[in-house]
Amino acid sequence: MGHRVTLRVNGEQWDLDLDPAETLLEALRGRVGVKSPKVGCERGDCGSCTVLLNGQTVRSCLVLAVEADGAEITTLEGIGCEGLAPVQRALLEHNSFQCGFCAPGIVLSAVELLAAHPHPTRHQVQEALAGNLCRCTGYEPIIQAILAAGEEP
Amino acid sequence: MSGIVGRADRANAMEDLRHVGRSEVRIDGLDKVTGAAVFVDDMDFGPDLLHAAIVESPHPHARIVSIDTSEAAALPGVVRVVTGADFPFTFGLYMQDRQVFARDVVRFVGEQVAAVIARDPRTAREAARLVRVEYQERRAVFDPLEALATEAPRLHPGLGDYPHVPWFFPEPESNVAHRRRTIRGDLEAGFAAADVVLEDAYRVPRYAHCALEPHVVVARQDRAGRLTVWSASQSPYTQRHVFAQALEPLGLSHQDIRVITPYVGGGFGGKAGVSMEILGAVLATAVRGHPVKLRWSREQEFYNTYQRQGLVARLKVGARRDGTITALEHHLFWDAGAYVEYGANVVNAAGLSATGPYRIPAISLESVCVYTNLPPGGPYRGFGYSEFSFGIESHMTRLARAIGMDPVEFRRRNAIVEGDLLPYGALMNPSGLHEAIDRAAEAIAWGEEESPREPGHRVGKGFALFWKAPAMPPNASSASFLKFNEDGSINVTVSGMELGQGYLTVMAQVVAEVLAVPPDKVRVETPDTDRNPYEWQTVASHITWSCGNAVRAAALEAREKIFQVVHAAHGLEEGSLYLEDECVRCDTDPDFCLPLRDFVVAGIETPDGTYRGGPIVGSGMFMPEFSSTHADPATGQGGHPNVHYTVGAAGIILEVDPETGKMEVRRAALAVDAGKALNPALLEGQVTGGLLQGLATVLYEDMRFDEAGRLLNPNFTDYKIPTAHDIPDEVVPIIVEVPQPDGPFGARGVGEHTMIAAAPMVADAVEAAVGIRFNEMPITAERVALAVARREEPDTWAST
Amino acid sequence: MTLTRSFTYVKPGSLDEALALLAEHGRAAAVLAGGTDLISWMRDDLVAPEVVVDIKGLPGLEAITLVDGTLRLGALATFSDVLRSPVVSAAFPVLAEMAGVVASVGIRNRATVAGNLCSAVPSNDAGPVLLAADALVQIAATDGERTIPLAEWFRGPRRTALRGGELVTRITVPLPDRHGGCYLKLGRYRGEDLAQASVAVLALPGDHYRIAFGAVAPATVRAAAIEESLEGRPLDEATLAAAADLVPEVISPISDLRASAGYRTHMCRVMLRRALRAAAERLADDGPPYGERLL
Numbered sequence A: 001m002g003h004r005v006t007l008r009v010n011g012e013q014w015d016l017d018l019d020p021a022e023t024l025l026e027a028l029r030g031r032v033g034v035k036s037p038k039v040g041c042e043r044g045d046c047g048s049c050t051v052l053l054n055g056q057t058v059r060s061c062l063v064l065a066v067e068a069d070g071a072e073i074t075t076l077e078g079i080g081c082e083g084l085a086p087v088q089r090a091l092l093e094h095n096s097f098q099c100g101f102c103a104p105g106i107v108l109s110a111v112e113l114l115a116a117h118p119h120p121t122r123h124q125v126q127e128a129l130a131g132n133l134c135r136c137t138g139y140e141p142i143i144q145a146i147l148a149a150g151e152e153p
Numbered sequence B: 001m002s003g004i005v006g007r008a009d010r011a012n013a014m015e016d017l018r019h020v021g022r023s024e025v026r027i028d029g030l031d032k033v034t035g036a037a038v039f040v041d042d043m044d045f046g047p048d049l050l051h052a053a054i055v056e057s058p059h060p061h062a063r064i065v066s067i068d069t070s071e072a073a074a075l076p077g078v079v080r081v082v083t084g085a086d087f088p089f090t091f092g093l094y095m096q097d098r099q100v101f102a103r104d105v106v107r108f109v110g111e112q113v114a115a116v117i118a119r120d121p122r123t124a125r126e127a128a129r130l131v132r133v134e135y136q137e138r139r140a141v142f143d144p145l146e147a148l149a150t151e152a153p154r155l156h157p158g159l160g161d162y163p164h165v166p167w168f169f170p171e172p173e174s175n176v177a178h179r180r181r182t183i184r185g186d187l188e189a190g191f192a193a194a195d196v197v198l199e200d201a202y203r204v205p206r207y208a209h210c211a212l213e214p215h216v217v218v219a220r221q222d223r224a225g226r227l228t229v230w231s232a233s234q235s236p237y238t239q240r241h242v243f244a245q246a247l248e249p250l251g252l253s254h255q256d257i258r259v260i261t262p263y264v265g266g267g268f269g270g271k272a273g274v275s276m277e278i279l280g281a282v283l284a285t286a287v288r289g290h291p292v293k294l295r296w297s298r299e300q301e302f303y304n305t306y307q308r309q310g311l312v313a314r315l316k317v318g319a320r321r322d323g324t325i326t327a328l329e330h331h332l333f334w335d336a337g338a339y340v341e342y343g344a345n346v347v348n349a350a351g352l353s354a355t356g357p358y359r360i361p362a363i364s365l366e367s368v369c370v371y372t373n374l375p376p377g378g379p380y381r382g383f384g385y386s387e388f389s390f391g392i393e394s395h396m397t398r399l400a401r402a403i404g405m406d407p408v409e410f411r412r413r414n415a416i417v418e419g420d421l422l423p424y425g426a427l428m429n430p431s432g433l434h435e436a437i438d439r440a441a442e443a444i445a446w447g448e449e450e451s452p453r454e455p456g457h458r459v460g461k462g463f464a465l466f467w468k469a470p471a472m473p474p475n476a477s478s479a480s481f482l483k484f485n486e487d488g489s490i491n492v493t494v495s496g497m498e499l500g501q502g503y504l505t506v507m508a509q510v511v512a513e514v515l516a517v518p519p520d521k522v523r524v525e526t527p528d529t530d531r532n533p534y535e536w537q538t539v540a541s542h543i544t545w546s547c548g549n550a551v552r553a554a555a556l557e558a559r560e561k562i563f564q565v566v567h568a569a570h571g572l573e574e575g576s577l578y579l580e581d582e583c584v585r586c587d588t589d590p591d592f593c594l595p596l597r598d599f600v601v602a603g604i605e606t607p608d609g610t611y612r613g614g615p616i617v618g619s620g621m622f623m624p625e626f627s628s629t630h631a632d633p634a635t636g637q638g639g640h641p642n643v644h645y646t647v648g649a650a651g652i653i654l655e656v657d658p659e660t661g662k663m664e665v666r667r668a669a670l671a672v673d674a675g676k677a678l679n680p681a682l683l684e685g686q687v688t689g690g691l692l693q694g695l696a697t698v699l700y701e702d703m704r705f706d707e708a709g710r711l712l713n714p715n716f717t718d719y720k721i722p723t724a725h726d727i728p729d730e731v732v733p734i735i736v737e738v739p740q741p742d743g744p745f746g747a748r749g750v751g752e753h754t755m756i757a758a759a760p761m762v763a764d765a766v767e768a769a770v771g772i773r774f775n776e777m778p779i780t781a782e783r784v785a786l787a788v789a790r791r792e793e794p795d796t797w798a799s800t
Numbered sequence C: 001m002t003l004t005r006s007f008t009y010v011k012p013g014s015l016d017e018a019l020a021l022l023a024e025h026g027r028a029a030a031v032l033a034g035g036t037d038l039i040s041w042m043r044d045d046l047v048a049p050e051v052v053v054d055i056k057g058l059p060g061l062e063a064i065t066l067v068d069g070t071l072r073l074g075a076l077a078t079f080s081d082v083l084r085s086p087v088v089s090a091a092f093p094v095l096a097e098m099a100g101v102v103a104s105v106g107i108r109n110r111a112t113v114a115g116n117l118c119s120a121v122p123s124n125d126a127g128p129v130l131l132a133a134d135a136l137v138q139i140a141a142t143d144g145e146r147t148i149p150l151a152e153w154f155r156g157p158r159r160t161a162l163r164g165g166e167l168v169t170r171i172t173v174p175l176p177d178r179h180g181g182c183y184l185k186l187g188r189y190r191g192e193d194l195a196q197a198s199v200a201v202l203a204l205p206g207d208h209y210r211i212a213f214g215a216v217a218p219a220t221v222r223a224a225a226i227e228e229s230l231e232g233r234p235l236d237e238a239t240l241a242a243a244a245d246l247v248p249e250v251i252s253p254i255s256d257l258r259a260s261a262g263y264r265t266h267m268c269r270v271m272l273r274r275a276l277r278a279a280a281e282r283l284a285d286d287g288p289p290y291g292e293r294l295l
């Protein structure tokens, strides 16, 4: 029952033969080998598996890989390939992350936010992050970093 | 205004420090913001990787009559099916009461009974459903007080035979796995001398750690017999030790076992010791040559790892009108779950310290570890102190009000100071508790009225003290190796875990300070027990202190060697040499400047063309040599079980909507005496993170079980942990620095402490705002709203 | 592996093809749009379709348009589409207010309004606002189309009037000329949560009100009795109190893990009062901006 599927992951094309029951998260980690999307809950609750699908954040545990046929997928590996993106730099300098397990999802949520709102308010940042659980940081250092990235001209 | 304010101003450093005490950027930061950080689940093990799935008990208490694995074994793709008959081993950290697989009896819903190993995870899961287990159900008990009754079902008839550490006192013929008594002074006289005696009970439910990374283990026993385990763990060496103990019947000892622990996605105590990892280790021996992987689902993460234990506490405290506490009696009954191999030490720790940070002449603490048919209890950030502090601190405020004294002033009068007697009779270490009280109170403008932001809302303030000591065996120790590279950079190996607290960075700063190199030239890697030296575990907030001392010792040894080499080559007095900016310099010869990179590997060439020196390495170790658990079992007096206490104070401004019960934290200030903040930014990170974790336990988290012992909310849909919307408007971290004499640069641990004060201060603030005192956690919006509504409209609510 | 059972995945190229597939497989087929419910239900083995029909990309199902005073939401319109739609924010802002409190961005980018109605969990967010607005569900099948009022749509938890072989193609909302609206949702905290109770209010000129509650009955319910009690009366304290007193007659909440029946009832009263006030003020153009937190 294999399905031929073409995924474009971080600009690279992958032609895969997939079981339709495979989630995008599983295909990315297991077939393509990008490991930044994490398995946190597999039921859409935590945001650890966040990736950009045609520029929008989705929970890759709630997307079938076959659904992403032909789509552009960006994971953290695809952000700031040439040096850090400004938001990554801000997160680094603010010591925003602790264990870092939530970081891949949070960076992508921040990227989506800043693309739509280059100078977000605190509330917009909170709203953009609300689907990405982080147990370590209390969020404040992450919010501060994203606000700082948004203040840059 | 919002966000972190008041980057805590700190006392001037006693020494002229260049790297320690600065908010350096984390050395693991780049790995984390780029996605380069590798966690166990991210590692590839090749096509022969096998996957395991677990057969779990559906009953809270039952006898296993039979297990039929034939159908599962016949499923194509299944490699092995194993049960307790294959691995009849017990294990445990402080008491060996746990079995690898339940053999005769299951004691909680979700307990592992058998495992299927298959070529892919889906087949493993399918096959696990085909394992037929016949059970004979037994009466179960879920409440610790009920479990104490004589007619209660007994969970562990073999309790008397379980090996355990000498400071546990199990009571065979009952469900009491351990009872810690700490008794000092004349209690009766103390209460008689009091003007007011307040007695009440407090209840704290179970909580889940909710590290974002679930437990995961991969293990392989190679054809030569060597067992390698990759685990998401806080405790590589402890795991190796527990594996070696448990698997001794298979002929394995420490030298045959290797534990590798890459980055871990949060721990909070949940990944301390050994829980599901034992399964990976034994399953690997069943399929030699193959790596086997077991990853907990989020549900399993909730119901089959350690949980924070529930507590029922009965508390009686007396005080005189002048504000002096005269006596305290505290009975703590812990819902410790089906196995207490780790949890009993939480009970023990509480039994040593459940007075709170107060000077009290007469005390009686009794902390009782009770088996129940719920998942095993265990360590959780705060290690018992969060649980008992809810009662203690609530009680202190109430007692102060009962004698008509300001609760902060009451605390000031009774707060423990250096040299005071600790509950178990040793002396209190230096501490900045009074400074913490003053600064936390000031940060929330204690005593001043605050007006609500919304009409109809009420504002209340709350205040609490906290203390906590590391709970460790007296010989918990740390070690470190260090080596220089050709470019003057340094590799440090240690076996503490970077749980996110910033430990690797702080260790790099310690080395940088001693050896005068920038921290970014120091690499500190995650552990591998074959390569990195010993560390007990990354728990108890002891790692900065203990491993920091070991790392400092290693750096000092390397420095010593550097000076010896320079002396040998250049004839300069060792005592006149010092390090600065990656160079060796000399007091007596200001022009002398020898870059480290020139000789720390290559050595120094002398005029005759021969060389002196060689690759510089250092090693260091640390053991708290004054710690002892030898004490009178009846009173707990006489030993020195705790190395030191870290103390602090916290305050909160809470706005409550009495109609909806919704609460908003407008400001939370937390002052902690870190001894010395080695990296203030990372320390502040512990405050923001820990405070929120604590606030969540009081505002909405709690584990809910049905009457059959089944966890009803094993997921983030219904076990709510805070999101970015659920944070205080403002967090004020305050760093107090009264040095710890035996700490590296004066430092002591703070990681767990930041969540302890949250619950009682919220209870205080709620009472201040709406006039209702809650003695049971969590204090949810629902409970507040309904309590207010019942008070305002008793008629409407009479029936509910 | 997240999903234990496999299935046949089909992505039809046209509506006719999709309907033919649904007709062929009937109840064994599941329609996949955003998938946020379907995939998690498959994971939990609550459903086990043999065929999954992915309707994404079907022409004409995505658009949000306003035609002759009627708002048309294509079956593929996501909550994020609703939030971003200038048509919605101009003509029916309370719908955006609702979309803004659904889960979180990553879910809203995927989950569709129509899918939310089809899942029909008692706590669904789309139901109350659309029910208060007398929305209609347009349904297609190989043997023709039909339209049913949302009032006849919900048949209980996870049960709707949709038959095997049918596909929801569009939700239409006949918009009142002038209105003020308010959607309030009770969660355990500010972050993403399923509604423990929700209320939608539309205030129309002349003191007409339309009200619906979510998560406090097996299905989303319209509060006809309360609407009547308010009819033609200015919203003073007495009227509000009288309306709130009728709440227990309209709802039938349960106690569960998320909230007790008592709290749900209490909060429905509180939320009703606040929502009525906000909707009336918004009708008069001096209310709190849509999306502002009122709980």
Ligand code: FES
Pocket (backbone or CB within 6 Å): A038, A039, A040, A041, A042, A043, A044, A045, A046, A047, A048, A049, A050, A059, A060, A061, A062
């Ligand atoms: S793993 Fe996808 S949301 Fe948690």
Ligand code: FES
Pocket (backbone or CB within 6 Å): A097, A098, A099, A100, A101, A102, A103, A133, A134, A135, A136, A137, B212, B265, B266, B500
């Ligand atoms: S940094 Fe650990 S979960 Fe966010």
